[in-house]
Amino acid sequence: MSLKKETLSDIQLHLSALRGDEIMLRKVLDSGKVHVDCKDEDNTTPLILACASGHTACVLELLKEGADVNAKRVTGTTALFFAAQGGYLDIVKILLKNGALVDCPSVDGGTALFVACQGGHANIVKELLNAGANVNAYMKDRATPLFIAAQNGHRTVLLLLLAAGANVDEARFDGATPLWIASQMGNDHIVKVLLQKGAYVDAIRNDGATALFKASHKGHSAVVHELLKYRPNLSLLPNGETALHAAAMFGHLPIVKQLMAAGSDLMIKNQDHLTALQVAKQQKYIYVVEYLMEKEREISLLCKGIAQLPRAPMSNISNKTIS
Numbered sequence: 001m002s003l004k005k006e007t008l009s010d011i012q013l014h015l016s017a018l019r020g021d022e023i024m025l026r027k028v029l030d031s032g033k034v035h036v037d038c039k040d041e042d043n044t045t046p047l048i049l050a051c052a053s054g055h056t057a058c059v060l061e062l063l064k065e066g067a068d069v070n071a072k073r074v075t076g077t078t079a080l081f082f083a084a085q086g087g088y089l090d091i092v093k094i095l096l097k098n099g100a101l102v103d104c105p106s107v108d109g110g111t112a113l114f115v116a117c118q119g120g121h122a123n124i125v126k127e128l129l130n131a132g133a134n135v136n137a138y139m140k141d142r143a144t145p146l147f148i149a150a151q152n153g154h155r156t157v158l159l160l161l162l163a164a165g166a167n168v169d170e171a172r173f174d175g176a177t178p179l180w181i182a183s184q185m186g187n188d189h190i191v192k193v194l195l196q197k198g199a200y201v202d203a204i205r206n207d208g209a210t211a212l213f214k215a216s217h218k219g220h221s222a223v224v225h226e227l228l229k230y231r232p233n234l235s236l237l238p239n240g241e242t243a244l245h246a247a248a249m250f251g252h253l254p255i256v257k258q259l260m261a262a263g264s265d266l267m268i269k270n271q272d273h274l275t276a277l278q279v280a281k282q283q284k285y286i287y288v289v290e291y292l293m294e295k296e297r298e299i300s301l302l303c304k305g306i307a308q309l310p311r312a313p314m315s316n317i318s319n320k321t322i323s
Contacts, residue, residue: 006041009034017046017062020055029065036065045071045079051091052082059091069100076106084112084128087121092128102131109139117145117161120154125161135164142172150178150194153187158194168199175205183211188222201230208239217246221254234264240271248276248292251285256292266295 013034016025025046028034037045047067050058059079063069072078080100083091092112096102103111113133116124125145129135138144146166149157162168171177179199182190191211195201202210212232215223224243236242244264247255256276260266269275277296280288 006038007034010038010040013038013046014040014044014049017050017055017058018053020050020053020058022055022057022061025058025061029061036062036067037071039071042075043071043073047071048073048077048079048082051079051088051095052086054083054086054088054091056088056090056094059094063094063098069095069098070104072104076104077110078104078112080104080112081106081110081115084121084124085115085119087116087119087124089121089123089127092124096127096131102128102133103137105137109137111137113137113145114139114148117149117154117157118152120149120152120157122154122156122160125157129160129164135161135166136170138170141174142170144170144178146170147172147176147178147181150182150187150190151185153182153185153190155189155193158190162193162197168194168197169203171203174207175203177203177211179203180205180211180214183215183220183223183227184218186215186218186220186223188220188226191223191226195226195230201227201232204238208237210237210243212243213237213239213241213246216243216252216255216259217250219247219250219252219255221252221258224255224258228258228262234259234262236268236270242268242270242276244268244276245270245274245279248280248285248288249283251280251283251288253285253287253291256280256288260292260295266292266299 009028009031013025013028016028029036039045047062050062070078080092080095083095105111113128116128136144146161149161169177179191179194180203182194204210210233212227215227234243244259247259266277267275277292280292
């Protein structure tokens with residue numbers, strides 16, 4: 001019989017697997033009217049449905065009846081992919097024991113490891129890595145499992161990946177590194193770990209923005225605090241802006257204060273020939289304007305005070321030779 005054409009028995013088997021109805025599943029299989037790997041229009045098999053729904057007993061029954069452990073949907077996803085995505089450790093172990101390919105990719109390059117990292121399923125990440133999963137695999141956009149863990153803020157998963165040899169600075173096609181994406185998302189606990197593990201603080205995305213710039217733009221004060229410990233670039237970036245301009249543009253006063261305390265130059269002009277103070281004025285962020293104006297006055301007074309200091313007289317240097 002064709003595995004593409006759905007019969008009533010096919011539908012019953014799919015529903016049984018989806019619902020975890022082990023009794024009905026056995027009854028349909030025993031009828032002899034259905035193939036264990038019957039597929040719907042998306043090439044989804046009963047095993048894939050049982051794994052995606054976390055029904056261990058059904059998974060075991062289907063495998064006993066010869067279900068293809070590596071059958072793929074049209075998206076390229078397998079039973080292992082869905083078990084890892086759902087966080088079903090027992091099913092992941094069963095599938096691997098029965099020959100599931102650990103690095104079988106979907107059409108966009110995602111593997112079971114990627115979705116386990118996305119969901120923060122540390123126990124499954126560990127199981128997949130022990131089974132030989134490629135820790136530095138990448139999707140079509142070159143995002144790695146480490147990038148996905150950093151993006152979603154999963155510290156335990158991140159540490160497992162790093163211990164397994166994940167490249168801390170591997171970037172997507174757009175130049176975004178795990179540190180960059182963690183900074184954008186406000187995951188300061190992730191930023192701290194990545195920096196401790198040697199991540200380059202001034203990695204630049206293709207648009208010319210660094211992690212500090214993005215954190216300042218988004219208003220992530222805790223991230224800025226961690227980044228500043230590693231002396232990031234406070235000067236003009238390839239995008240024609242500074243982190244101080246980004247903070248001023250969006251009215252993030254706490255970050256403006258952090259950046260000024262770290263030594264940001266208030267007088268630097270951006271690509272539009274504007275200082276951070278002028279940018280804040282344009283955006284009408286009154287508290288930022290008041291703070292930066294006060295800082296500007298302090299700098300002016302300091303410079304004036306230095307200029308008025310009396311010049312020290314030059315010492316009289318004797319031409320006599322010291323014997």
